[in-house]
Amino acid sequence: MAFCIFVLQSSKLVSSRAQTSVRTYQLSSKNTVRVFTGKVLVGRTCRRLSKWLLASADSESTVNQCVSEEKIVKEVTEVISGVDINVRLTSLGGRRRRISGGLDIEAPVKRVWEVMTDYEKLPEILPNIVESRIISDTGGDKQVEQVILLSRTFNIRSRIVVQVIEDYLKALRFLKMQSRDFEEFDGTYRFSEIESGHCRMEYSLVALPNVFFPVSLVERKILKEVPKLLSNIREVAINGKKKEEEEHSFS
Numbered sequence: 096m097a098f099c100i101f102v103l104q105s106s107k108l109v110s111s112r113a114q115t116s117v118r119t120y121q122l123s124s125k126n127t128v129r130v131f132t133g134k135v136l137v138g139r140t141c142r143r144l145s146k147w148l149l150a151s152a153d154s155e156s157t158v159n160q161c162v163s164e165e166k167i168v169k170e171v172t173e174v175i176s177g178v179d180i181n182v183r184l185t186s187l188g189g190r191r192r193r194i195s196g197g198l199d200i201e202a203p204v205k206r207v208w209e210v211m212t213d214y215e216k217l218p219e220i221l222p223n224i225v226e227s228r229i230i231s232d233t234g235g236d237k238q239v240e241q242v243i244l245l246s247r248t249f250n251i252r253s254r255i256v257v258q259v260i261e262d263y264l265k266a267l268r269f270l271k272m273q274s275r276d277f278e279e280f281d282g283t284y285r286f287s288e289i290e291s292g293h294c295r296m297e298y299s300l301v302a303l304p305n306v307f308f309p310v311s312l313v314e315r316k317i318l319k320e321v322p323k324l325l326s327n328i329r330e331v332a333i334n335g336k337k338k339e340e341e342e343h344s345f346s
Contacts, residue, residue: 164188171318175326182321190303190310191279194317197297198325202332204286204294208264210332211284214239220327223320225252236260238272245316255280279303294332298325 168184182196200207210220214237217227223243231238237259245251256273257280264286271280282300289295298321304313 168192168314169318171322173322175322176330178326178329180322180325182318184314184318187301190306191301192303192310192314192317193299193301194321195297195299196321196325197295198329199289200294200296200329200332201291202294202329203292204264204288207286207294207296207328207332210328211267212261214259217241220331222323222327223316230256239269245312253277257282276305276308277302278305296325296328 164186165188166186168186170181170183173180173182178198180196180198182194185193185195187193214227214229218224223245224241225244226240226242228240229237230240238256239259240254240256243253243255245253253274253276255271255277257269258272260268260270262268266286267284269280269282271277274280280300280302283298285297285299287295287297300317302313302317304310
């Protein structure tokens with residue numbers, strides 16, 4: 096089917112049910128160019144054109160609004176085991192938040208990958224995960240059920256089922272499939288090789304808690320836990336186990 100491009104060079108539009116004069120109406124396709132002059136009925140064509148223009152304007156306005164709403168809430172740098180771990184919390188507008196961070200790990204990318212893809216052992220590494228088990232494995236993408244500890248004092252936990260998308264030795268993506276507490280939960284780990292064969296790991300999570308879930312609780316939790324999470328991954332990748340340390344959670 097030939098792809099057609101319509102070019103309206105000059106027109107005078109009155110109403111959707113009226114006639115209007117169009118000086119030149121050019122219809123060009125892949126093989127032909129025809130020019131029509133005189134009177135044409137606008138009707139449905141004008142209404143469609145108006146709707147398209149309005150939709151385009153609304154789309155551009157929405158994009159501009161999202162860009163303007165994105166702002167940094169807080170940036171922290173923690174030194175754990177002599178390593179600087181930088182974490183940034185960003186508001187994406189409304190209740191959506193993004194947490195991002197990264198660090199260098201003195202181990203090969205493959206070793207870090209093996210640690211991160213041993214999903215049922217993640218509770219031994221990550222301080223905020225209480226349970227983790229594979230419920231579906233098709234040989235490609237996996238489904239993993241996890242229980243996340245949100246408050247140790249009040250024993251607040253959240254169950255979530257995520258789809259894990261693996262890009263071998265490059266990236267891991269955890270995408271929410273089921274959750275009562277989060278409308279959106281989209282996390283990514285990215286791995287790259289740096290000097291001396293070591294690994295650079297970067298982490299990013301976009302979370303949107305439901306309306307009954309305090310955003311402030313999520314903010315405090317992720318700012319406190321993410322540096323420890325990244326540090327523990329590093330320790331296990333290097334030493335085979337994490338350092339024993341007392342873990343606390345806020346109220």
